[in-house]
Amino acid sequence: MTTTKKAPKYQKIKQYVLQGIASHNFIDGVPSENQLAEKFAVSRMTARRALDDLEREGSVERIPGKGTFVRRSGHYTQGFFRVRPFRKWAEDLGADLRTEVLESRVVDPPEEIAETLRYSGQMIRLCIINYLNDMPVRYAVRYLRADQCADILWENLAENSIHDILINKYRLPLTRISQCMTAVGLPENLSDLFGEKPGYPVFYFQRTVYSCESPVTYVEYFMRGDMAFKDTFTPMLEAGDFHPETS
Amino acid sequence: MTTTKKAPKYQKIKQYVLQGIASHNFIDGVPSENQLAEKFAVSRMTARRALDDLEREGSVERIPGKGTFVRRSGHYTQGFFRVRPFRKWAEDLGADLRTEVLESRVVDPPEEIAETLRYSGQMIRLCIINYLNDMPVRYAVRYLRADQCADILWENLAENSIHDILINKYRLPLTRISQCMTAVGLPENLSDLFGEKPGYPVFYFQRTVYSCESPVTYVEYFMRGDMAFKDTFTPMLEAGDFHPETS
DNA sequence: CAGTGGTCTAGACCACGTC
DNA sequence: ACGTGGTCTAGACCACTGC
Numbered sequence: 001m002t003t004t005k006k007a008p009k010y011q012k013i014k015q016y017v018l019q020g021i022a023s024h025n026f027i028d029g030v031p032s033e034n035q036l037a038e039k040f041a042v043s044r045m046t047a048r049r050a051l052d053d054l055e056r057e058g059s060v061e062r063i064p065g066k067g068t069f070v071r072r073s074g075h076y077t078q079g080f081f082r083v084r085p086f087r088k089w090a091e092d093l094g095a096d097l098r099t100e101v102l103e104s105r106v107v108d109p110p111e112e113i114a115e116t117l118r119y120s121g122q123m124i125r126l127c128i129i130n131y132l133n134d135m136p137v138r139y140a141v142r143y144l145r146a147d148q149c150a151d152i153l154w155e156n157l158a159e160n161s162i163h164d165i166l167i168n169k170y171r172l173p174l175t176r177i178s179q180c181m182t183a184v185g186l187p188e189n190l191s192d193l194f195g196e197k198p199g200y201p202v203f204y205f206q207r208t209v210y211s212c213e214s215p216v217t218y219v220e221y222f223m224r225g226d227m228a229f230k231d232t233f234t235p236m237l238e239a240g241d242f243h244p245e246t247s
Numbered sequence: 248m249t250t251t252k253k254a255p256k257y258q259k260i261k262q263y264v265l266q267g268i269a270s271h272n273f274i275d276g277v278p279s280e281n282q283l284a285e286k287f288a289v290s291r292m293t294a295r296r297a298l299d300d301l302e303r304e305g306s307v308e309r310i311p312g313k314g315t316f317v318r319r320s321g322h323y324t325q326g327f328f329r330v331r332p333f334r335k336w337a338e339d340l341g342a343d344l345r346t347e348v349l350e351s352r353v354v355d356p357p358e359e360i361a362e363t364l365r366y367s368g369q370m371i372r373l374c375i376i377n378y379l380n381d382m383p384v385r386y387a388v389r390y391l392r393a394d395q396c397a398d399i400l401w402e403n404l405a406e407n408s409i410h411d412i413l414i415n416k417y418r419l420p421l422t423r424i425s426q427c428m429t430a431v432g433l434p435e436n437l438s439d440l441f442g443e444k445p446g447y448p449v450f451y452f453q454r455t456v457y458s459c460e461s462p463v464t465y466v467e468y469f470m471r472g473d474m475a476f477k478d479t480f481t482p483m484l485e486a487g488d489f490h491p492e493t494s
Numbered sequence: 495c496a497g498t499g500g501t502c503t504a505g506a507c508c509a510c511g512t513c
Numbered sequence: 514a515c516g517t518g519g520t521c522t523a524g525a526c527c528a529c530t531g532c
Contacts, residue, residue, distance in 0.1 A: 043522045064499045065529035183430035183448040183472025201430040201448040225430025290503045311518045312510035
């Protein structure tokens with residue numbers, strides 16, 4: 001259900017290139033359009049279509065006359081933000097909020113997640129999608145330590161807040177939240193879920209939640225780019241923040 | 248210098264469609280790929296390329312078997328954020344900040360701007376681009392009331408903060424800032440400026456700055472999507488904000 | 495010079511929605 | 514049955530880069 005029904009040829013090419021990037025091949029350049037076309041026995045336009053997508057999704061960079069290259073990110077940081085709890089937000093809007101649990105199981109965590117949560121044992125992985133008035137607006141992948149809250153697998157996560165459960169059932173006071181937001185193109189594998197093309201602009205969040213300085217859960221999610229963040233405030237001279245002395 | 252050097256045919260088609268959208272034609276559907284191909288005497292693939300771009304940039308929506316339609320935005324709001332002053336941000340990074348003024352002149356404001364600033368006289372329009380370590384990261388268009396600060400045209404805006412000037416020279420205390428952020432695809436006309444393809448994910452900000460409840464300046468800007476917003480905070484039960492009771 | 499990506503053509507078949 | 518968008522082909526010319 002996640003992939004397109006007819007499996008276009010350019011999808012296979014995209015997969016091939018993405019895997020190659022992940023395996024750190026292609027460090028001095030992705031195969032050229034002609035090479036890909038030959039390798040997959042397709043026309044150059046089709047190979048090109050695959051690279052077009054990858055470029056729009058930010059995976060590769062093309063330089064005319066030279067070739068196609070893996071893109072590096074280069075993160076700066078630029079400000080801060082707060083995110084309102086999803087349920088509260090929907091309430092205020094008077095909008096209909098629906099939550100679906102797409103996956104809920106025990107996994108061996110990827111290395112970065114193990115590092116982030118400082119725990120290398122098994123984890124619970126939850127994939128959740130939120131709809132607002134039947135429009136998919138947020139897709140979240142969450143990791144929790146299996147030793148801390150294995151029973152969460154049996155909770156009704158579509159109806160109850162995960163934070164509620166962590167606090168009230170597992171007695172984990174949530175004391176700190178650390179998060180990062182960027183704007184990215186919608187990844188290919190979420191295209192169907194959101195009903196948008198790969199590359200559609202979305203917010204990408206990465207959040208770690210701590211209980212008493214110990215990381216409890218990591219969640220990353222993609223949210224439609226047209227979900228607006230709004231703010232009105234008074235620019236007082238507070239803590240090196242937005243204030244009149246500077247631009 | 249802003250447009251591509253060879254002026255591809257699909258650009259003209261994009262322009263045509265965008266103008267049609269702005270003129271509120273196409274309310275019941277953009278011309279089909281075949282119609283556009285015939286009208287512009289190009290192959291269908293070329294007309295299609297134009298619509299591909301417009302779709303990725305969020306202007307139109309395609310429905311297989313039905314047609315291509317103008318996209319409506321449908322803004323919700325989702326949280327809030329703060330943006331650090333650009334100069335301060337660059338300082339902290341130890342990065343090299345460069346500012347270029349691309350345009351600086353007196354104009355008759357578009358209607359929305361006149362409404363936002365509650366002033367229908369002439370305005371000063373500033374187009375500014377910021378580079379961080381020689382990478383273009385932010386493009387801003389700013390409007391100011393010509394009757395309030397016409398002389399700002401003669402200031403060295405590349406070196407001095409506009410807010411500084413407003414406060415210190417024009418004695419306009421900035422008392423309130425109201426802003427909105429979404430994620431959008433990079434508009435076509437900024438593609439060259441940023442060195443990214445149209446559709447590249449960027450943050451889009453709209454901000455109105457007030458002095459004593461009177462709007463003083465409106466600025467909108469596009470910022471690279473890989474400029475991260477980061478935040479670490481304690482989720483206390485404050486003013487309906489992020490707190491443990493909810494998701 | 496050969497190779498790259500950027501654009502373009504004039505066809506084609508398919509799945510889907512409307513009538 | 515017809516029009517729509519989605520995919521695909523096998524060519525083509527161009528501008529640019531590197532050698």
